[in-house]
Amino acid sequence: MFNIRRYIICLAVAITVLGLIAVRAASAKVVGDTIIFGAALSATGKYSTAGKHTKNGYDLAVERINGMGGVKVGGKYYKIKIKYYDDESTAARGAQLAERLIKQDGTKFMLGPYSSGLTKAIAPVTEKYKIPMVEGNGASRSLFNKGYRYIFAVLSTSDYYLREAINLAAEVAKKSGKSPKSLKVALAMENDPFSQDIRAGVLEDAKRWGMRVVIDDKLPPELNDMAATLTKVKALRPDVLVVSGHSKGATLIIRQVSDMKVNVPMLAITHCEAAAVIKNFGSRADYTLCAAQWAPTLTYEGKWFGTAGDYSKRFKDKYGYVPPYQSAESTAAVLVYVDALERANSFDTEKVRDSIAATDIKTFYGNVKFDKTGKNIAKPMVLRQIVKGKFKVVAPTKWATSKLIHPIPKWNQR
Amino acid sequence: MTDNIRSALPYLLIGSAGLAAPIIAPNFQIQLAMLWMMIILALTWDIAGGQMGYNSFGNILFFGIGCYVTAVMQRELFFDIAEYANVTGKVVTLTSYQYFTGFSLGLALSVLIAVAVGVVLGSGILGLRGHYFAICTLGVGVAAGELASGWEFVGAGSGMLAPIYPGEANEQGLFYYYTFFVLAVLCFFTLKRLYSSRFGLAINAIRDDEDKAEAMGIHTTRYKTVAWCISGFFLALAGGMFGHLNNFIDREVAFPSSTFGVWMVLMAILGGKGTIWGPVLGATVFHVTQELFWTYLFGWQRVALGVLIVVIVVFFPQGIMGWLRERWPEKFGETVDTDASTA
């Protein structure tokens, strides 16, 4: 026993010493022929699945760009590479690793983490050090009303996720002769920055139409059971049930709505793809409306990946599953940098920042054009309805390929 | 004379290293600031835990209080809190004067509230013993986090932003490094003084046998409450500073029961609970190891941490100081009579 302890102590001391020697200020933004981006990623913790989708999106972009020759700056071609740190799905870690990437590793170009919460934690750091960050997974609109100059988001802000559902419900009501004011709305939102922002958007639109909000539940992140909320839904019979809670929320709601045989005319949720609800629940997931930043069936097109369908195929070939929008928007973030760097023709962070601000490109993910605050104003959210196990785009009407099936048939008729 | 210098030497070395560190290694400012904070966490836990025998898993309560109260105070003094809330989004910046006054007042208020909470809760909770106390404090810590995430005033689930530091980016790092350093030094010397006084003897007596201590006339309730509140005092200050260092505050940042809350216990045990240098050593080794794991074991750092915890607890329950004491008892002023038969 004594020997084990001595051994362990010697080992510990050796590791500490070696570690202290090894940790030095490492590479800066460009090393040799490679541009190094820094990214916070959730490899562990509650966001690690989405973190994986994000990483796959980033990696696919790197592979494609490098395969196409790289990024051309100052007449020379550079390959790109991404340095990852695990933010452990917590804000404190995220902020720390942003500091580390910027101060110790000399990163000059940051890619965003997964989730609004983490992006909100990292944004002050990148602002502080004046390092541009292009992100594809932090949708909270509160990121864009603080006067930040160095953050740019390719995705639509979270308050837009489920507004369309409310608007759709109002449209349907009007068509059948009812006033939208008579509609009852129920919300079940996870208590985190992302879902709360979605809630804010939904409440705003519901108020605009004069609808009544009968249930407004904030679900704690560890909650694994929505029975209490669904019991209320059964009692109050809302016309629209809106749920947001990342993958867990999506899985829970589909499961419990079908288990408890809750009948709601319209059910709108997020993260259907990430939670694989069609695969897990089959026909029980039918008729659900899913908010999506992007869909492989949309007719967007760009020079690096071709159409949305092409991207989807490339992704599926490499990773074995259809890309959820989290991956697509991560890839798009890298594409923005590629385009901006080429236009800036320099590695100076200020010039690159200004170049990013002037972005106006078409990609497989949608059009990207930033407004003054860094939001992408050229791409809308879409709503898809699951019909017989397939996603059909039903809103906005410009991109819709199918008609909405409303109301959802009652459980005893399915 | 040389004896005095001899004993003062480690303090001088560490002190000068501490003062010079952020200047020599500016890229590590945040890590080093965190190191001092970890030392504070370990030292404060040890007051009630190692010295008094009341192992608390809920000290994070005070930390969180400090975090939120300081940030809220800073804003509330000069602006309506709603203006800073996420959705309305008016850009609010504080001037230097406003920032620092707010900061100081905020810290002062955090301490007051933390101590008050400690007294009120302590009156009930400190009556529990052993593992019931541990579980109860765990419940308190987690409940506090849950309550914070439901309270709209502090941003509920969305979290809130601490005011932006008025000054250059590097200045902020330096400022917080030194505040943590100063706090750690203060904490250390305060505790050192306390432990060598009657107070230290009293709480050690409580640890060894509370009923006997009570019978000997020691007001155990009073001492227990004071001890817990002292840890609350320093933790509230540390929390207030941490919130600003992190810029973003939500209930996971302020009340991290399953990370900081448990690490403070582990650090104290690793170093040797019940000693003054133990927590310091433990915090240093733990923090450095953890940072190394995080850098080099992408994705596996938590598994490594779990293994480390098991190793510490199973093989080194008496900690580094304890092990040193066994190995070289003479250095600690104990004499071991090797001729006498050992039991």
Place this chain on the structure above:
Amino acid sequence: MLSNLALLYEAPILSVQLIIDGILIGAILALAAYGMALVWGVMNIINIAQGEFVMLGGYVTFFLTAAGVNPLLTIPVAAAALFILGWALYRLVVFRVVDKDMFISILATFGISIILQQLANELFGADIRTAESGLRTLLFADGMVTVTQVKIVGFVGALVLGAGLFLFLKKSRLGQSMRATAQNARAARIMGINTDRVYATTFALNAAICGVAGSLVVMTWLIHPYLGLAYTLRSFMIVIVAGLGNLAGVVFAGTGLGIVENFAGFLLGTEYQAAFVFSLLVVILLVRNFRLTKKRRYLK
């Protein structure tokens, strides 16, 4: 909160649903609590990795059902797999902390829980997983009250297991050895009981029971690697309220907790559900202790 209270008053059938749900949820919680009570009573260890055992049991069922095995058959398989894991963990780590301070064992099992949690995350991914029980939903009162059959299976299973455990402890040789060790380990050793074997069996049995709970959880709701802590904390609460060595008490406390939690979520709003549960834990402990201090004693 008042509007929610009014709802309950107007539609008492809702209370029925909440109560039924609570009982069924509580039964599954009670399973995890049995195991914890066993380990606590016999080995004087509070197993923080309890929730992780539940989680792993769920994964066993998940993988087996995905491979086409009949879901209900996976329950005993999960139990067996976790039994082996529990035995292995005992032999590797736990035996070293059994005779030490309980605080040390808390930390050691905390370390184990982190290892299991993070390994699950690395090996299985953090995806939310769910499994189909292949059972139906029962409807009552014109659809207002629904009960999934799998929850009933869980409830019955919990009762059966509880009864089985009770008989085992009372009648079988090994069970009696466990009770003897719980009473006084040293005396048991003197009487010739192999306490090491008893400890290993207890720990492994605990893991097996958690495995069963996990199977039910994945078929009723979902699992993911970070599920553990919630179950660990709730099993604590149940054991503390029921008191050690009181198996029937565990069932009542478990169902009580399930019901209370459901009502709290309904009345106070779900964001305060967890806060309520933990505050309740604190209050229960304080009240219990207060009553004892009146007699100049304290919770031991």
